[in-house]
Amino acid sequence: MNIINPVVQEYVNKYYRPQNDALNALREECEGKRIPIILKSTETMLSVILKTRSPKRILEIGTAVGYSTIFFANICGQCKITTIERNEESYEEALKNISAFGLEKRVNCLCGDAMEIITTLVQRMKEQNLEPFDFIFIDASKSQYKDFWENTMKLTHDGGLIVCDNVLLKGSTASSQYDVTGRHKTNIKRMREFIEYIKTQECAETYLLSEGDGLTVSIKRNLT
Ligand code: SAM
Numbered sequence: 001m002n003i004i005n006p007v008v009q010e011y012v013n014k015y016y017r018p019q020n021d022a023l024n025a026l027r028e029e030c031e032g033k034r035i036p037i038i039l040k041s042t043e044t045m046l047s048v049i050l051k052t053r054s055p056k057r058i059l060e061i062g063t064a065v066g067y068s069t070i071f072f073a074n075i076c077g078q079c080k081i082t083t084i085e086r087n088e089e090s091y092e093e094a095l096k097n098i099s100a101f102g103l104e105k106r107v108n109c110l111c112g113d114a115m116e117i118i119t120t121l122v123q124r125m126k127e128q129n130l131e132p133f134d135f136i137f138i139d140a141s142k143s144q145y146k147d148f149w150e151n152t153m154k155l156t157h158d159g160g161l162i163v164c165d166n167v168l169l170k171g172s173t174a175s176s177q178y179d180v181t182g183r184h185k186t187n188i189k190r191m192r193e194f195i196e197y198i199k200t201q202e203c204a205e206t207y208l209l210s211e212g213d214g215l216t217v218s219i220k221r222n223l224t
Contacts, residue, residue, distance in 0.1 A: 009041075016040040019074045023067075026097060030067050035090075037067040038139070042165060042212030046137075049161070049217070050075050055134035059121075059155060060084065061114045061148050062140030066094035066107075072137070073103045081107045082121075082133075084114045084140075114140055118151045125155060132157040139165040142187045145194045149218070153203060158222040162204070167191060168214025 018024035030037045038046070050072065056079055058072050063085035072081055085091045091111040098107045110117055124130040136152045138145060145164055152162060171178035173191045195216065198206045204218040 013040050016044060019071060022101065023070060023074060026067055026070065030065060035064055035067075037064060038071070038165060039212040042215065043068075043071060045209070045211045045215065046071075046163070047075055049163070050135070053135065053161065055079055055161075057131060057133045057135075058082070059133040059136045059152065061118075061136070061138045061152070063094045063109060064090050066097040066109070068137065068139065069094065069107055069109070070097060070101050070103060073101070073106055079106065082110065083107065084110045084112065084117050086111070086113050086140075115144065115147055115151070118148070118155070122151060122154045132160065134160055136160070136162045137165070138162065142166060142169065143190045145191065146197055149194070149198060153218075153220060156220050158220055160220045162216075162218040162220070164194075164216045164218075166213040167195060167208070167216050168210065170213060173214065 018027065027037065055076055058076065058079050058081045060069055060072070060081060060083040063069055063083040066083070069081055069083045073079065083094070085094055088111060091109065094109050098104060098109060121130060125132065133156050136156055138148045138152065140148065145167070149162060149164065156162065167173060169184065169188060169191055172184060172188050173195065176188060179185065179188060195208065198204070198216060198218060202221065203223060204220050206216055206218040209215045209217065
């Protein structure tokens with residue numbers, strides 16, 4: 001079941017503006033192969049956030065084949081990006097795409113489990129040889145969002161942003177009636193717990209948006 005009115009969606013998508021032809025071609029290729037990349041409306045929302053914020057350092061959890069990574073690099077012309085992908089095939093494909101866009105020097109693509117890599121990054125930050133990230137994008141295993149969010153919060157500064165994608169799980173976070181097959185009960189339960197959790201966290205001000213497949217935007221607070 002599609003919870004988004006398809007007529008409205010089609011109308012909005014008509015006004016979607018790709019960054020450039022090459023990125024649009026990569027989107028079409030990914031969509032053709034059913035690789036789950038950010039939706040057009042999510043990309044539009046992120047464009048507004050990124051253009052007004054101009055982050056210098058970005059961390060992404062869930063690279064897939066690098067579509068969103070390349071989009072970030074394009075829209076924030078000076079930024080450096082660290083992106084994490086655990087699937088080796090996707091990682092190799094991402095390296096190829098990043099290189100085809102000439103972005104090897106600005107993108108550090110890491111292959112491995114995000115929680116393990118985040119733990120290493122937190123350690124490096126404690127040892128003070130890693131600068132904090134200005135913008136963190138979480139778009140990986142939905143059942144791990146709480147752990148990703150809690151730990152990447154340590155990797156940003158006051159005022160830094162953490163955006164999580166797909167938090168509405170095609171509407172089923174709001175109502176289980178949208179989980180027609182009943183196969184996503186665990187993910188739904190975990191996502192609801194995650195949203196309840198971040199809404200009560202003092203360390204950030206969090207907004208829940210229905211754009212795309214649902215996004216949370218958390219702004220880290222100064223607690224001192
Ligand atoms: N951000 C990408 C884009 O829009 O182009 C799409 C990412 S896709 C939705 C999610 C990716 O996260 C998958 O390729 C999956 O292999 C990866 N992933 C899931 N859990 C992960 C984990 N714990 N550590 C690293 N990567 C993970």
